[in-house]
Amino acid sequence: MQRGRNVSKLTLQKVAELAGVSRSTVSRVVNHHPSVKPAVRQRVQKVIDETGYHPDPAARSLANQRSGIIGLVIPRVFQSLFTDPYYPRLMQGISQACNTHNYILSLFLFHTEDEEQKLTAKLLRQQLVDGIILSALPAGDPLVPQLIGSQMPTVMIGRPLEAQAISYVDVSNVDGADEAVAHLLKLGRQRIATITGPLNTTVGLDRRQGYRNALRNDDIAVDEALIVESDFTEAGGYQAARQLLEHRPDAIFAASDPMAMGALRALRDAGRRVPDDIAIIGFDDLPFAATAHPPLTTVRQPILRQGITAVEMLTDLLESGLRPTRQFTAPTELVIRQSCGANPKTHVDIDVNVRL
Amino acid sequence: MQRGRNVSKLTLQKVAELAGVSRSTVSRVVNHHPSVKPAVRQRVQKVIDETGYHPDPAARSLANQRSGIIGLVIPRVFQSLFTDPYYPRLMQGISQACNTHNYILSLFLFHTEDEEQKLTAKLLRQQLVDGIILSALPAGDPLVPQLIGSQMPTVMIGRPLEAQAISYVDVSNVDGADEAVAHLLKLGRQRIATITGPLNTTVGLDRRQGYRNALRNDDIAVDEALIVESDFTEAGGYQAARQLLEHRPDAIFAASDPMAMGALRALRDAGRRVPDDIAIIGFDDLPFAATAHPPLTTVRQPILRQGITAVEMLTDLLESGLRPTRQFTAPTELVIRQSCGANPKTHVDIDVNVRL
DNA sequence: TTGCATTTTGGGAGCGCTCCCAAGAATTTT
DNA sequence: AAAATTCTTGGGAGCGCTCCCAAAATGCAA
Numbered sequence: 177m178q179r180g181r182n183v184s185k186l187t188l189q190k191v192a193e194l195a196g197v198s199r200s201t202v203s204r205v206v207n208h209h210p211s212v213k214p215a216v217r218q219r220v221q222k223v224i225d226e227t228g229y230h231p232d233p234a235a236r237s238l239a240n241q242r243s244g245i246i247g248l249v250i251p252r253v254f255q256s257l258f259t260d261p262y263y264p265r266l267m268q269g270i271s272q273a274c275n276t277h278n279y280i281l282s283l284f285l286f287h288t289e290d291e292e293q294k295l296t297a298k299l300l301r302q303q304l305v306d307g308i309i310l311s312a313l314p315a316g317d318p319l320v321p322q323l324i325g326s327q328m329p330t331v332m333i334g335r336p337l338e339a340q341a342i343s344y345v346d347v348s349n350v351d352g353a354d355e356a357v358a359h360l361l362k363l364g365r366q367r368i369a370t371i372t373g374p375l376n377t378t379v380g381l382d383r384r385q386g387y388r389n390a391l392r393n394d395d396i397a398v399d400e401a402l403i404v405e406s407d408f409t410e411a412g413g414y415q416a417a418r419q420l421l422e423h424r425p426d427a428i429f430a431a432s433d434p435m436a437m438g439a440l441r442a443l444r445d446a447g448r449r450v451p452d453d454i455a456i457i458g459f460d461d462l463p464f465a466a467t468a469h470p471p472l473t474t475v476r477q478p479i480l481r482q483g484i485t486a487v488e489m490l491t492d493l494l495e496s497g498l499r500p501t502r503q504f505t506a507p508t509e510l511v512i513r514q515s516c517g518a519n520p521k522t523h524v525d526i527d528v529n530v531r532l
Numbered sequence: 533m534q535r536g537r538n539v540s541k542l543t544l545q546k547v548a549e550l551a552g553v554s555r556s557t558v559s560r561v562v563n564h565h566p567s568v569k570p571a572v573r574q575r576v577q578k579v580i581d582e583t584g585y586h587p588d589p590a591a592r593s594l595a596n597q598r599s600g601i602i603g604l605v606i607p608r609v610f611q612s613l614f615t616d617p618y619y620p621r622l623m624q625g626i627s628q629a630c631n632t633h634n635y636i637l638s639l640f641l642f643h644t645e646d647e648e649q650k651l652t653a654k655l656l657r658q659q660l661v662d663g664i665i666l667s668a669l670p671a672g673d674p675l676v677p678q679l680i681g682s683q684m685p686t687v688m689i690g691r692p693l694e695a696q697a698i699s700y701v702d703v704s705n706v707d708g709a710d711e712a713v714a715h716l717l718k719l720g721r722q723r724i725a726t727i728t729g730p731l732n733t734t735v736g737l738d739r740r741q742g743y744r745n746a747l748r749n750d751d752i753a754v755d756e757a758l759i760v761e762s763d764f765t766e767a768g769g770y771q772a773a774r775q776l777l778e779h780r781p782d783a784i785f786a787a788s789d790p791m792a793m794g795a796l797r798a799l800r801d802a803g804r805r806v807p808d809d810i811a812i813i814g815f816d817d818l819p820f821a822a823t824a825h826p827p828l829t830t831v832r833q834p835i836l837r838q839g840i841t842a843v844e845m846l847t848d849l850l851e852s853g854l855r856p857t858r859q860f861t862a863p864t865e866l867v868i869r870q871s872c873g874a875n876p877k878t879h880v881d882i883d884v885n886v887r888l
Numbered sequence: 889t890t891g892c893a894t895t896t897t898g899g900g901a902g903c904g905c906t907c908c909c910a911a912g913a914a915t916t917t918t
Numbered sequence: 919a920a921a922a923t924t925c926t927t928g929g930g931a932g933c934g935c936t937c938c939c940a941a942a943a944t945g946c947a948a
Contacts, residue, residue: 238932370785467797560896592934
């Protein structure tokens, strides 16, 4: 009935016998415990290499009460965004760092409310995963307080909406947006509109704040009609841009690249030229931004790096006990292409892969 | 030193004491074993619900020799594709089905060759994951034979290149491509080119085969100059299309949507009109296809369903022992929009979300 | 009521590892 | 050279669960 258990399994005990030492000594070698005589260590290591021994993760987990697994949790609300390349990129970074630090990465996508409940309860029981990386959440989500209450080591991607005693990795959304809009102002644009992300998320709020900061910095009154809330998607950007068109903006700052693409499409459908009639700047610098038509000026954020940093913060937390929470905010960088009208000569930049 | 273990942990034993029964009985209740008197079962269940008891996964794994984890393995070669929405979609399907069947999903992305080696060895040792879902591999990859040799239950996404005793979930790439090209022929296109995927993958080969089949079916000689190999990416499609332009095609069948987008861009840069001068059909029906300019005619494949099916085949395998391998090939569907020139009136279809 | 078959329950053993403690070996000190 | 100290090593116990077997409880027929 046991599948594939033809060869009797290799255990610490067996390796120990082969090397002529005890279980404990092998365990010490495996775990790089210092107090093993070099000669013995070498002999044991040789047996390990020759036999291809790997400790049984379940037994190990049971004995030392940790699973060696990091859980990446992406809540339901963000499922719709899941098809945008942001998440894959983030996951790549997270996965890479997990490998480096010898953790297994498990993925928890919540699909229904029911599932969310059940899975959350399981996750919080401390034995399934050692720690959690949590993608940003909308306001009022009960998950964050639950996590804090449960003592589960957690690092959030993106600052939580309500200030919380929790570690997170963020990007300078406010300043990035500010810089983008300032750039448009410098280019002489007068009526700059913005398509925001959902305003129940910090990302949405922060990028709008940056927009406001830039205008205020130039003593320009904010026209609320030029601010439209959307949902980070292409379709959302399209709708929002249509709506904005009535108010005759001469530039649009979209809080995400997909929305910028949607806006681009809306403008094209409406017969407006970009950047001549209306300039556009996005946010993210996703791969397609460079090859959009026209190539999209956008605020680059180091997505891969964010993932890596999140894992490193978490493993730090796991390996050194619960210490004060930490925060990290990565800088953004304005990538000037053609859609903002600053750079009409340059041709499409091809270095899509040089991004971190 | 134990983080957060303030409350002494809830074990089978404790639950048993609370319910006034033995460990074994509680275990039976938890595992839905039939031989428990209804009254007792109810009493135990009540305690479980009230205390919020969940069995410790590590202990469980150790005792019954399975981890309850399904590993999704995506090899290095496909990392570059990882930013295209195909994988997220697939993962969504896989994750959903894993939840339904009570498995944990772990993600294994190989980043370097070294990592690939190390992780593979670990994976094959049978105790880390119960089974593996393997995304398609290029020719000659040693992973498939290794997996077969190791007795690790595996389901591949996409048929393996060399026929192997392995289960897989595929889509009808040949027929899908055939249908697309036949459609172009029916519309009167004469010089139909194709941008293929990598020809060391079945997907690449199959879709090219479909292209050939369609031409042969119309007694049209295949002009090898009209076949350019690429890599499924936007940038690759762009390059390939530039190359094809010299041979004056009046239609291009691109074996993936990103390549179709690249081709679209190349044509625009070259001043060609789509579909008037050149028609284009893609493959995948990724979300952006509907909102491309012009909206992309493409071959839809049920990505989410593929993921679900893969998991179901795997859990079947896991729960009923190793039985003969199985294969499943999902149908494709030609989605006609504007880029093929068949449908110049229709407007952008918005039902991006109705896709399975 | 007794005897037998059948359900239901309890407890021992064991999954493979880590941790602790004590025993043994090696090293240093006097 | 013996004693004190330190470094290595081995083995027991236990992590929390499942599985098996035997004991207890129940049901049924005679």
